[in-house]
Amino acid sequence: MYPENQTIGQQGYGRQYRMKLVIDSLAIVEHAEIDLDGITVIAGENNVGKSTLGKALFALVNSFSNVFSSPEEEVANALRLTFRRFYEEQVDIEENNGQSTLNFESPTNSTRISRAGFSFSLGGMARDMAKGLRFEATPASVKAFIESYHSTGMHKRIADKFKSFVREGDSQEFVARCVRILKLTDSSFSKAFSERTFGSVFDGQVSSRIIKAGNKPDICLVDSNGTELIRTTFNGDRCLESSSQLDTETRAILLDDPSVVDGLADDYRRMGRSLAMPKSTLQQLILESDENETLADFLLAEQDGQDFLSVLDTAYEGKLKQNHDHEWVLYGNRELTEPIKTSNSSKGSKSVALLRILVEENVIRRGDFLILDEPEIHLHPGWQIIYAEALVVLSKELGVRLLITSHSPYFIEAIETYAEKYDWTDKTGIYVSNVSKNGSVRYLRADEERKAQVFESMAKPFDILERTRAAKMFGDEDA
Template sequence: MRLRIQNFAKVKEADIILDGITIIAGKNDTGKSTIGKVLDSMYNSVNNLGAKMKNAKKLRLQNTVSQLMNYTEFSVHISFAMITEVVERVLEAKDTDSEKRVLEVFLDSIPNKQSRIERSMLIKELFDKIAEIKAIPDEVFTKVIISNYFNEIFNGNINNTEHSDTVAEIEIEIKAGKNSIQFQNDTCVDFHFEYNPVSSSFYLDNPMLIDKLNDTDVIRISGKYPSEQEYHLFNSLMGIEISMEERAINEIINQERLDEVFGLLDRVIPGEITYNQKYEYKTQKGKKGIDIRSMSTGLKSFAIIKRLIMNGSLNAKDAIVLDEPEIHLHPEWQMVYAELIVALQEKFDLNFIINTHSSHFLETLDFYAEKYGRKGICHYYLSKESEGVCSFEEVTDTPEKIYKQLVDPSLLLAKEKEMWEEEHEPI
C-alpha cells in the first residue's frame, strides 16, 4: 500500500510505503503527525460510506415523519417502531407511486379525526419532505461527509494556509486500485474510489483516551463529545462495532496467535479490563479491580492494545498509527512495546505507522524486526521542513540519516558541557 500526498496542510509532497512497519522521524513541526492523521482520516471517513449515508437518510426521515405526525390529531400513540417501519418501506420503494401507497397504508392504519382534505395535505407534505431527503445525490453527500471529517481532524487547515486555493490531493493505492480525494479551500471538491475500503485505522497518540470508557457521564453533562477519531477508538475499545458472534469467531481463529502476543503483554499488564458498573483493571491475584483512570499512563498504553485485541477489533490489514509512543514509557517498557509492535504485525498482518524522536526506541524496533524476520517490511522516512512546507525522504537503505538527527542533539549538549567546564575550570 502507498500513501501519496500533495499540498496538504504543510506537506508539499509525500510518497509513503505502508506495508508492515513504517517509521517516520524528524524534528518537531515537520509534518510527521500529518501523515498519520491523513491515513487515519482516509480510512475512517470513507469506511462503509454507503451504509453511513443510508443510515443518515433513514435517521433524518424518521425525525421528519415523527415531527410532522406530532402536528396532527391522532387518537392513538404512534410508536417509534411504526415510524421506523414506514421509513424503511419508503426507502425500499422503487418509484414515487409506491412511496405514496406506503404513506396511504400507514395513515389508514391509524384511527384519526382528520378530514379527507387534511389527510391529502398531510400525505403531500410527507411525500415532499421524503422526496427532498431521498433526492440528495450520493456524490454531494460524500463530499460533505469527507469535508466535515477532515476539517474536524485538521481544525479547518486542510489546504496550505499560504496557498488555500491550490488543490490538495491524497491518494491511497492498494492491489485492488486507487482511492483519491481532492480539496480546495478546505473543502472536498472531487473524489475517485476504485475500491470499497473495509479496513479500519486506529490513531493512538494519547493513552489517556482509555479514561473515556468511564467518563461517559462527564461527556453527557458537559456536552464535550469526542472527535470522530476518538469516537471510533472509543467504540472499538467498548467493542460496540463488532458483534458477539464475530468476536467469538475471531477468538477461535486467532487463539494461537493471541497466546504469543499475550505472552508479551502479560509481562507488563497481566490483568484484564473488566466491567462492573465501571471499567476496571483487575489482575488474577487481585481481589478488587482499580478504576482504569487510576492506572499509570504507561500501563494504559499497553491496556489499549490489549483491549483492542481481546474484543476482536483488530483485523488483518488494519492500520495502527502510533504518534511518539515512547514518551510515556520507561526504556525497559519501550523495549516490550517495540517487540509487541513487531509481533502484532507478524501475527495479525497489521500496518503500523510510527512517529518517533527516540533513537533507543528506533534501535529496539530495528532489532526486533530483524529477530522476527520482518526487516524486509520496515520502511524509514526522514521528515524535513523548508520555507514553511514539509517533505519526506525515504531512508530505508540509509537509516543512519535518522540516527544522526536523533543523536546529534545529545552531542550538542556534550559540546556545551565541555565549553562550560573549560570556562569555569579553576586557574
C-alpha cells in the same frame, strides 16, 4: 463511487494488498508517498508534519468506514425525522411524569401511543422506504408506500388517521421533502462525509496555511498497481470530490493519547455515534466489539494473538475491563482490594493495556490500519523495547498495517532490530522529512545513509549533555 462499484479489501481474510498513501498540499505537508505494507515509521523532529500523515490516513479511511454510517443509513435517519415532525404536527402530545404520549382522537374514541415507541416504528418505515424507493422516488410512489405500510404496520385507527394525513392533509411539502431525501446521490454523501471527517480531525484547517503553498489538498490511497482505492480532493477546506473502492469494513484506529480510555463508556453514551474522531472511533469499536462478532471470531482472534500477547505480558499483564458500574478499570498483577480506575493508572500501563484490548476484543483485524503517534513517550525504556517487539509481532502475525511516528532513535532502532529478528525487514520502512525554504515539508523513504543522518540528529541532544558534563568535570567551558 461510494458503494455501487466493487470494493477492494479483505473483510479480515485473504491476502493483504500493498498500499501507498499519497498526499499533496495537506496542512504542512507539501508532498508525501508513504508505503503501507507492514510497518511504516515516520521519523523526525517536532513541527515537520509527522502527525499530519497519521491523521490524514485516519480521516481518509474513516470517511468511508462503516464504523459510522452509510449513505442509506443517513437517508433512513433523515426520513424518520421528517416522518416524526410531520405526524407529530397532526396530533396532540401529552406529557405525564416525564413521558410523552401521542393522542390520536376521533369523534368516537381515542388511541394513545408512547412517543418513543412511535418513533421506533417510524424508523422501520424509514429504513424500508430507503431500501425500496431510493433514487426512483416520486410523490405518487411515496404516498403509495406510506398508505401500504400503514395498512399493515399499525393499529387500524392510527393507520387510518395517518393515511388521511397524507391523502387529505397539507402534505405536499412533507412528500416533496421525502422525495428530495430519497434522490440524494452517493457522491454527495461521499463529499459530505469526507469534508466533515477531515474538518473534524484537522479542526477546519485542511489546506496549507503556508504562504505560496498549494491550496488544493489531495489525499489518495492506491494499491501496488497504482489503482486508486480512495481519493479525496479539496479546494481550500471544502471537499470537491471523494470516492472509494476500499472495503468499508477496513478500519483505521489512531492512538495518540492512552488517556482515551478514561471515561470511555460515559463519553460514548454522551456522544453516541458522532463524527469520526480518534477517541469516538476507538470508543465505538471497543464498546460495540461484540455486536457483529461470534464466539468463534473471538476464539480465533485469541489464537492468532497468542505470540503478541505473550510479548506484552513481559512488560505488563494488566487488562482493561468494565466493572459493575460500567467504569473502565485496570486489572493488574498486584493483589488489590479492588481494581484501579484507569483515571488513576499510569499512562504507560494504559498504553500497554490499550494495545492488548485491541487484539483480545478483536477490534483490530488483518488489513486494518493502526496509527500510533509517538507511542514511546509514556513508556520506560525497558517497556519501550518490549512494546516495539510487540508491534513487529502484531504486524507480521496478525497482518495489521502500522503507521508509527517517533522522535526516539532508540525506539526506532528497536523496531528495526525486531524486524530483523522476525524476518520482517522487507515490510518495514522508515520515512524522513525534507523541509523547504518556505517551511512546507516533503517526505522521502530513507536509505541507510539518510537513516544514519537522522539518527545522529535525533541523538545529538545526548552528545550536548555529555559535553556539558565533561566541561563541568574538567573545567573546560569550551568543551
